[in-house]
Amino acid sequence: MPKSLRPWRTVTATPRPDPARIARLERELGIGDGEPSLDGRRCLMAGWGDALDSSDITADEYGRISLTGKAGIHALGAISSGPGGYRIQVDMGFRTIGPNLAVHSGLYFGHTSADAYRFGIAGTMGGYHLVVRQSGRMRLFQHLPGAPAGRALGSGDVHTPAPKAGEPMTFEIDVTPETVEVRRLGDPGWTTGPIPDDMHRGGHFGLSNGSVDNPAGRPFWDYLVVTEL
Template identity: 80%
Template sequence: MPKSLRPWRAASATPQPDPVRIARLERELGIGDGEPFTDGRRCLMAGWGDALDSVDVVADEYGRISLTSETGSYGLGAVTPGQGGYRIQVDMGFRAIGPNLAAHSGLYFGRASANPYQFGAPGTMGGYHLAVRQSGRMRLYRHAPGAVAGIALGEGDVHTAAPKAGEPMTFEIDVTPETVEVRRLGDPPWTTGPISDDTHRGGHFGLSNGSVDNPAARPFWDYLVVTEL
């Protein structure tokens, strides 16, 4: 498998074979015995690639990655979508839950350069970030250059089922030329719906620990796949 499509590499332990995980990744990538995308979407990025070589990223025995960087953010690179935009699909979970259920983590995207987004710090450019709280609430935000706080988008928080420690949630982020939308898979109402906003359309995106600063409770991510819409 090419380096850019490597599904995992544990930092200090040997991963145990997981047939379900391997079959799912093969199906998403259209490799091995798996079936390719049934709707013909082109795969733009899959797996963690060079992120696994960074001292700011650590993988556990299941291939799930977490961030060790002091800033709590890590840029994954950039995607170059077609005219219809792109979709980011990723699993995310928390290693521990509570006591602060308002603590959040997530992803950032739409930025024009590799300069990463950092929660609670003024940045030099704008973009979007998804905040998923340990209570299960999620919200999409737009952040502006020089601003510390984001601007909440959509009609309000989306209330989803409370996450459980160590169990992943699957999210989809759709970016079209005119709209952005976030869904947590598992129940149709768990969506922001398409939000009319075309402020930022850069291709750079990445991961954010957000407000979770306890290493024992830090988030993990898995199954990154970016496709063309």
């Protein structure tokens, strides 16, 4: 079995098989009895790979991962995309909701090296980060070297339904040579639309707890699949 597809290791409770989860992952990856649902796109990355070896990563009984480190960030590696760009698809949710619905978590991407983006702290390189708030609002930001705050992209917050505790949301991030776009799947209107911006095209990306500092409310992620566009 390829390293990126090996089972999670740091489970703290007896795993309970989830047939729907297994069937969905098989369909996305075109393995087992599943049929590929990637429209012929080449799969660039699947699963969590070496992330499961990190002491900053923990997995629950369903195989969903969370970040336990104080920094609340974790670099996932580099994407080598084709000429048309790439798509990151991932599930994310919050273990608890509230009382501050403005707190957020998400992903960062577009970096030229493995140096991670840390919310609210000036970094050494530029890139993008997706902010998903517990209210359901989402927004794409650009961050620049030496700037602790990001610059909002697009025409405004995208209002989507508030998630429930423990309930995953599925996001797609499309990076083409000329644009970036983020969608929450479930409704055609839950999208930033293609945003003209070609400043950052590095392949390094990762996860961020963002402004969630309550261990009980940490976000979780699942079903990471990266494909070419």
